[in-house]
Amino acid sequence: MRACFTITRAVLLAAGFLGLALWLGAAIGETSISMDVVARTVANRVFHADYPLDAIDEGIIWNYRLSRAVVAACCGAALAVSGVVLQALLRNPLADPYILGISAGASMGAVGVAIMGFGAGLLTMPLGAFLGALLAFTLVSLLALRAGRGNSAIILAGVAGSQLFNALTSFIVTKAANAEQARGIMFWLLGNLSGVRWPDVWLALPATVLGLAICLWHSRALDAFTFGSQSAASLGIPVRRVYIVLAGISALMTAIMVSIVGSIGFIGLVIPHAARMIVGVRHGRLLPFAALIGAIFMIGADIVSRTMIPGQVLPIGVITALFGAPAFALILCQRRSTP
Numbered sequence: 001m002r003a004c005f006t007i008t009r010a011v012l013l014a015a016g017f018l019g020l021a022l023w024l025g026a027a028i029g030e031t032s033i034s035m036d037v038v039a040r041t042v043a044n045r046v047f048h049a050d051y052p053l054d055a056i057d058e059g060i061i062w063n064y065r066l067s068r069a070v071v072a073a074c075c076g077a078a079l080a081v082s083g084v085v086l087q088a089l090l091r092n093p094l095a096d097p098y099i100l101g102i103s104a105g106a107s108m109g110a111v112g113v114a115i116m117g118f119g120a121g122l123l124t125m126p127l128g129a130f131l132g133a134l135l136a137f138t139l140v141s142l143l144a145l146r147a148g149r150g151n152s153a154i155i156l157a158g159v160a161g162s163q164l165f166n167a168l169t170s171f172i173v174t175k176a177a178n179a180e181q182a183r184g185i186m187f188w189l190l191g192n193l194s195g196v197r198w199p200d201v202w203l204a205l206p207a208t209v210l211g212l213a214i215c216l217w218h219s220r221a222l223d224a225f226t227f228g229s230q231s232a233a234s235l236g237i238p239v240r241r242v243y244i245v246l247a248g249i250s251a252l253m254t255a256i257m258v259s260i261v262g263s264i265g266f267i268g269l270v271i272p273h274a275a276r277m278i279v280g281v282r283h284g285r286l287l288p289f290a291a292l293i294g295a296i297f298m299i300g301a302d303i304v305s306r307t308m309i310p311g312q313v314l315p316i317g318v319i320t321a322l323f324g325a326p327a328f329a330l331i332l333c334q335r336r337s338t339p
Helices: 002-027 035-046 055-090 102-116 125-147 153-176 179-189 198-217 219-225 229-234 239-261 267-279 283-307 316-337
Strands: none
Touching: 002 035, 002 055, 002 283, 035 055, 055 198, 055 219, 055 239, 055 267, 055 283, 102 125, 102 153, 102 179, 102 239, 125 153, 125 239, 153 179, 198 219, 198 239, 198 283, 219 229, 219 239, 219 283, 229 239, 267 283, 267 316, 283 316
């Protein structure tokens, strides 16, 4: 009972920090705006209040910063949940969408649709990214099965697949893009929230909520996968169906986020480990807590990317790598020292 109370308190505390992070994300930028103005802007737009506000400040908060913060939260949550799922399905602590090449495949699909018009106008960027992500994960899985060298094979195959799809993306950009397109694509590939607006929220938010709900529905199956697919099958888990559904959901969430903000690493790798250290390994509580931590981390990274260098916005992937790499090294050292 005491453990359940502690975990519930941790989740509620994380949810409170998420609300504060969204608030700060809307207030902090090149021009600081008071948090009171942020609250009044939300009240005017959502609850139709009639607070007198400067039109420019209200427009910056609602049309630019708040939508950007919400998409950042969705991206962090979706990538963290995808990392939790992939690590459970593959029984590998290094599995995440970035390392396994899913993000690289999604980037290739999105860039192919945007620049070369793959699909003859029938494919949108999110759909092209999803097909690219599925292709990458399928090729990596087949390569790992072919190699058959234990649990590390999927990671090695992911590294190879990631390099392949990154090379294909660079080839498409070099061959078909003009100088302006190439600059924009290369900046976007490092992670870019500058062009995010409310229509992107209506794509990112439902995908994140639906993906998290489906993963939570299969949380007991994920617990069983922790002990291996054979153990899961012995407990009555339809292994093949669950694997296809959860791998597909992870690819879909990753693809949608990549199509909006570009390829971002370390979220799906570091956040699941940090969440396990706090709430344990049961996926019923691990999944929502990882989503909350991922959302908070991503909003914080976006704030840092906008304020670290005055007058310049850094790619958010640079910030996540700067913080994520040392954090992952710390987690590895702690795991090594744990008996």
